[in-house]
Amino acid sequence: MGIKRDISHTVWSVRGNAVMDVVTRSLEPLIAALRAAGYTVVGPTVKDRAIRLTEISSAAELPDGTGDVQEPGNYRLTERDDGMVFGYAASPDSAKRFTQPPRQTLIRSRGQVIEEVEPEAPRIALLGLRACDLAAIAVQDRVFLGGRHPDPAYRRRREALFLIAVNCAVPGGTCFCVSMGTGPKATAGFDLALTELAAPHRFLIETGSERGARIVAAIPHQAATGDDVAAADEVSRTAAGRMGRTVDTEGVQEWLPAAHDHPRWDDVASRCLACTNCTMACPTCFCSTVEDVTDLSGDVAERSERWDSCFTLDFSEVGGSPVRGSQRGRYRQWLTHKFATWYDQFGTSGCVGCGRCITWCPTGIDVTEELSAIRYGTEGPSCIR
Amino acid sequence: MHPMTPVPYRVRSRRPDRADTVTLALEPLSGPCPGFLPGQFTMIYARGVGEIPMSISGRGRTGTLVHTIRAVGAVSRALCRKRPGDLVGVRGPYGTAWDVPGAAGLDVVVVAGGLGLAPLRTVVRELIAHRSRFGRISVIAGTRTPMTLLYPRELARWRDAHDIDVQVTVDHPDPAWKGPVGLVTRLIDRIVFEPRRTASFVCGPEAMMRAVADDLLRRGVRPERVVLSLERNMKCGVGRCGHCQLGPLLLCLDGPVLGYDRAAGLLAVKEL
Structure with missing residues (x-):
């Protein structure tokens, strides 16, 4: 399968070459410049007792002094006394609902006509994405653009997104991006990348695209000093050493599908509720289904596509009967696809190590623990707690 | 065009094969029928009901796309009820073929x-x-x-x-x-x-x-x-x-x- 990164042309340059890093004290001018450039700015805010991506018009809406605690099946916000704006890990929101809307109308049909419904592609600046989120977008690019049937609506939505990464300083208890090779430092796929620095409080800004450079040019800034760059590197280095979890994926493409009869599948199935939370929270899970509706007259019909989950009983059928009648079969499908057969289909792992599936699993199933148990048994090397 | 958008076809002819099975010959409202290889399938859309994968079972004398459909679910039942002149949507052909x-x-x-x-x-x-x-x-x-x-x-x-x-x-x-x-x-x-x-x-x-x-x-x-x-x-x-x-x-x-x-x-x- 010919896989190529169709979006890579938006990446203009990488740090350390032509583009100088800059430093700014406040994010207010950045948000104003993005809005002036026609972007709706969507960033982290405290909502529903969680960090949620919502529209903001001012830096004052960002969650200063908020932290989080994440453990298997547990998420709660905490207060920080250091005033950090980005002092928390991956939030329940990822970029997925902006790249792949939870529901989108595809076609409308009436009489002898089947017409495509013009997809919305709002100009949105996503502020506060993590390295794992950018990696997830790159995975979705492969799914929706990399194959034989590229999706022009995805491409339009994707190109209308301005991506502002924030390098993680405080990984969560369920994070394992280092194991997946996706973080904690954002290295590609962003328009701008921020690193929050202390004493004095400031942000180092790296530029990843031409349009990113235009925004930087429009805001007050000073050139980054060697000390600024060294401090930012230290943030990422420290974060890398504070991963909540690790997972050994060496050879996973071979050993995981081969372990289809492992007793651990029965064990995890006894804990899995098949609630679909992991697939909804996952930033790469792309499965969808379609729904058809007609108006009351029956003359006009619409079909829409919406997120689906491989944990539902009717997800896969043959001859009208479920292929995976047991939770064992459905959990095995999800985990094996995510970590192994995704490579066969899309040339990459489906997991970016964000830990959302662990945090948001109501029974606290931990994929790193399951993988370790399948590979080494429960007595072998386990995840770091 | 979006890969999920069907092309409008009309039913050119309909032949009941047995109690629950009909063979439909389909042609696009405009333009020629696409080529296909043995074993490939299309996605056929019954308006307001849904869309299903369906193997191609032949090319008709006038170049139509022929599908033999058994009424087993909501979509296939709706397709089996289609009459000459009715509209359906078709995407494809898709998939691998038998190497004859x-x-x-x-x-x-x-x-x-x-x-x-x-x-x-x-x-x-x-x-x-x-x-x-x-x-x-x-x-x-x-x-x-x-x-x-x-x-x-x-x-x-x-x-x-x-x-x-x-x-x-x-x-x-x-x-x-x-x-x-x-x-x-x-x-x-x-x-x-x-x-x-x-x-x-x-x-x-x-x-x-x-x-x-x-x-x-x-x-x-x-x-x-x-x-x-x-x-x-x-x-x-x-x-x-x-x-x-x-x-x-x-x-x-x-x-x-x-x-x-x-x-x-x-x-x-x-x-x-």
Whole structure:
């Protein structure tokens, strides 16, 4: 399968070459410049007792002094006394609902006509994405653009997104991006990348695209000093050493599908509720289904596509009967696809190590623990707690 | 155009095949019908009801796309009710194909279970179009009752006019039935082929295909020459909905037509 990164042309340059890093004290001018450039700015805010991506018009809406605690099946916000704006890990929101809307109308049909419904592609600046989120977008690019049937609506939505990464300083208890090779430092796929620095409080800004450079040019800034760059590197280095979890994926493409009869599948199935939370929270899970509706007259019909989950009983059928009648079969499908057969289909792992599936699993199933148990048994090397 | 947008087609003709099965010939409202290869499928859309993958069962005399459809679910029932002139949506053709030219110089064994004969008809028609290139050709068709046999006149024509050994077996005979009763595998004993020089094309229920494939392998047919057509539900046909996964495969792209060398191990895993 010919896989190529169709979006890579938006990446203009990488740090350390032509583009100088800059430093700014406040994010207010950045948000104003993005809005002036026609972007709706969507960033982290405290909502529903969680960090949620919502529209903001001012830096004052960002969650200063908020932290989080994440453990298997547990998420709660905490207060920080250091005033950090980005002092928390991956939030329940990822970029997925902006790249792949939870529901989108595809076609409308009436009489002898089947017409495509013009997809919305709002100009949105996503502020506060993590390295794992950018990696997830790159995975979705492969799914929706990399194959034989590229999706022009995805491409339009994707190109209308301005991506502002924030390098993680405080990984969560369920994070394992280092194991997946996706973080904690954002290295590609962003328009701008921020690193929050202390004493004095400031942000180092790296530029990843031409349009990113235009925004930087429009805001007050000073050139980054060697000390600024060294401090930012230290943030990422420290974060890398504070991963909540690790997972050994060496050879996973071979050993995981081969372990289809492992007793651990029965064990995890006894804990899995098949609630679909992991697939909804996952930033790469792309499965969808379609729904058809007609108006009351029956003359006009619409079909829409919406997120689906491989944990539902009717997800896969043959001859009208479920292929995976047991939770064992459905959990095995999800985990094996995510970590192994995704490579066969899309040339990459489906997991970016964000830990959302662990945090948001109501029974606290931990994929790193399951993988370790399948590979080494429960007595072998386990995840770091 | 978006890969999920159907092209409007009209029903050109409709022929009831048996109680619950009809054959529709479809043509685009404008432009020519797309080409297809034996074993490929389309996504057919019944407005307001839904869209399903459907094997192509032939090209009509006026170049139409022919589908034989059995009414088993909401969408297939709606499609079976369509009349000449009605609108349907079509995407595709999609998927992998049976390599009929690759069977040149070999004996050919075609094994169909039930509606599996519909896609295999495109194989047999291509075999007939180049009859001299192939050795012995056998078609084995299994069906529930004599009344549910698809294309009975065409089967007779294959036998009488094209030097094809056509064998039919039924699960439940009626009093008039004088032919074989039971599984299609039992008919493999009745046909003549040189296993090491044989290509086999198989389509039917999964359990039937596995039994046939295992039997052919035991007789010495090479696994990559036993080629099945696998079935899963699909919402997109283009590798984006995830529903048709079989282990590493997305059957809409990597299938539905698949050699038993790759399929055997995957089909052996329960609930894969």
